[in-house]
Amino acid sequence: VLDGIASLLDKAFLRRDPVGRDDEPRFAMLETIREYGLERLVESKQWDALRLTHARLMADIAEENEQQVERLALDADNFRTALESAIAVGETELALRLAAPLWWFWYLRGLYTEGRRWLRQVLALPGAMEVLICSRALTGAGALAFLQCQYDEATTLLDTAIELSRRHGDRMSLAQSLQFRGSIARERGEYERAVDLHQLSRTLWEQLEDRANVGRSRNYIAFASWLHGDFQRTFELCEGTLELFRERRDVEGVVWSLLNLAAALFYSGRLDAAQERLDECLTWSRDAGFQEGIAWSLHLLALVLRARGEGDAAKLLQESLRIHWELGDRWRTASLLEAMGGVRRDPRLLGAAAALRRQLSVPVPPVERPQLEADLKAVGIVDCGVDEAIAIALSADEL
Numbered sequence: 001v002l003d004g005i006a007s008l009l010d011k012a013f014l015r016r017d018p019v020g021r022d023d024e025p026r027f028a029m030l031e032t033i034r035e036y037g038l039e040r041l042v043e044s045k046q047w048d049a050l051r052l053t054h055a056r057l058m059a060d061i062a063e064e065n066e067q068q069v070e071r072l073a074l075d076a077d078n079f080r081t082a083l084e085s086a087i088a089v090g091e092t093e094l095a096l097r098l099a100a101p102l103w104w105f106w107y108l109r110g111l112y113t114e115g116r117r118w119l120r121q122v123l124a125l126p127g128a129m130e131v132l133i134c135s136r137a138l139t140g141a142g143a144l145a146f147l148q149c150q151y152d153e154a155t156t157l158l159d160t161a162i163e164l165s166r167r168h169g170d171r172m173s174l175a176q177s178l179q180f181r182g183s184i185a186r187e188r189g190e191y192e193r194a195v196d197l198h199q200l201s202r203t204l205w206e207q208l209e210d211r212a213n214v215g216r217s218r219n220y221i222a223f224a225s226w227l228h229g230d231f232q233r234t235f236e237l238c239e240g241t242l243e244l245f246r247e248r249r250d251v252e253g254v255v256w257s258l259l260n261l262a263a264a265l266f267y268s269g270r271l272d273a274a275q276e277r278l279d280e281c282l283t284w285s286r287d288a289g290f291q292e293g294i295a296w297s298l299h300l301l302a303l304v305l306r307a308r309g310e311g312d313a314a315k316l317l318q319e320s321l322r323i324h325w326e327l328g329d330r331w332r333t334a335s336l337l338e339a340m341g342g343v344r345r346d347p348r349l350l351g352a353a354a355a356l357r358r359q360l361s362v363p364v365p366p367v368e369r370p371q372l373e374a375d376l377k378a379v380g381i382v383d384c385g386v387d388e389a390i391a392i393a394l395s396a397d398e399l
C-alpha cells in the first residue's frame with residue numbers, strides 16, 4: 001500500500017492533504033482524476049462492493065471516535081459519502097452504526113439540520129426499529145429536534161427511544177433520552193419537572209460509573225436552577241463540574257459549566273466575575289468551533305455590557321442572534337429579540353419576540369422577566385412578523 005501511494009504521489013495522481021499530521025498523513029485526489037476513477041469503478045462492476053467496504057470502515061471510525069469531534073471533522077465528507085452508500089443499498093444496521101455515533105458531532109458543530117436529515121433517512125429504513133443501536137439514533141434525532149425547538153417531534157422521538165432502551169436494557173440511551181426530555185421541560189418553563197428528569201438521568205449515569213455524564217447532568221440541573229433564580233444551587237453544582245471537565249479537556253462540558261456560572265453571577269449582580277467566566281467560555285467555544293457556546297457567550301456578554309452602560313451590546317446581540325437563528329434555536333431567538341428590542345428601543349422586535357413565544361408555547365424565563373418588563377414599559381410593543389423582525393435585527397443599518 002505504501003509503495004502504491006508513493007508512486008501515485010510521484011505521478012501527481014494523489015496529493016498530500018495539509019490537514020493530516022506527520023504520524024497520520026492524509027491524501028486526496030484532484031477532482032477530475034477522482035471522477036474518472038469512479039467512472040471506471042462503475043464500469044468494472046466493483047463500485048457497489050467498494051462503497052460498502054468504505055462505509056464499514058467509516059462506521060468503525062465513527063464508533064471509535066464518537067466523542068473526538070476534531071477527529072470526526074477530518075472525515076466529514078467521508079461520513080456523508082458512507083451514509084449515502086448505506087442508505088442507497090438499504091444496509092439498515094450499517095447506516096445506524098454510522099448515524100448513531102455522529103449526532104454528538106453534528107450537535108457540537110452546529111449541523112442540526114444536516115444531522116436531522118440523515119437521521120430521518122436512516123430511521124426510515126426497513127427494520128430500523130429492530131436494530132439494538134436504534135435507540136441511540138432516536139436519542140440523537142430527538143436531541144437535534146429539541147435543539148431546533150421542534151418540541152412535539154422531539155418528545156415523540158425521545159419517548160420512543162426510552163421505550164426501546166428499556167426493552168433492550170440500554171441504560172446509556174435511556175439516560176441520554178431522559179436528559180433531553182428534561183431539557184424540553186426546562187424550555188417550556190416546567191423547572192421542577194426538568195430537574196426531576198435530570199436527577200433521574202444522573203442516577204443512571206452514576207450506576208454506569210460515567211463521570212463525564214454525571215457532570216453533564218449536574219450542568220443541566222444547574223441550567224434549570226439559574227433560569228428560575230436558584231443561583232446558589234448553580235454555584236454548588238458547577239464549580240465541581242468545571243474542574244472535572246477541565247481535567248478531561250471536554251469542551252462541551254467546560255463551556256456549559258462556565259455559561260451556567262456566568263449566568264448565575266450576572267443575575268446575582270457580580271458583573272466582573274461573570275465577564276471573566278464568559279471571556280474564557282468564548283475562547284473555548286471559538287477554538288473548538290462550538291457554535292452554541294459562541295452564541296450563548298456573546299448573548300450573556302452583551303447583557304453584562306448593557307448592565308454597565310458601556311460597549312456595543314447591540315453588536316454582540318446581533319452576532320448571537322445570527323448564530324442562534326441559523327442553528328434553528330427559536331427559544332433563544334425569542335430572548336435575543338427581547339434583549340435587542342430593549343437595547344435599540346424598538347417595539348417591533350419586542351412584538352416579534354412575543355409572537356414567537358406564542359408559536360412555541362414557551363414562557364419568558366423568570367430571571368429575564370424584570371428587564372423585559374422594564375423595556376416593555378419604556379418602549380412598548382408593536383405587532384411584527386418574526387421573519388421581518390429577524391431581517392431588521394440583523395441589518396447593519398439598524399446598528
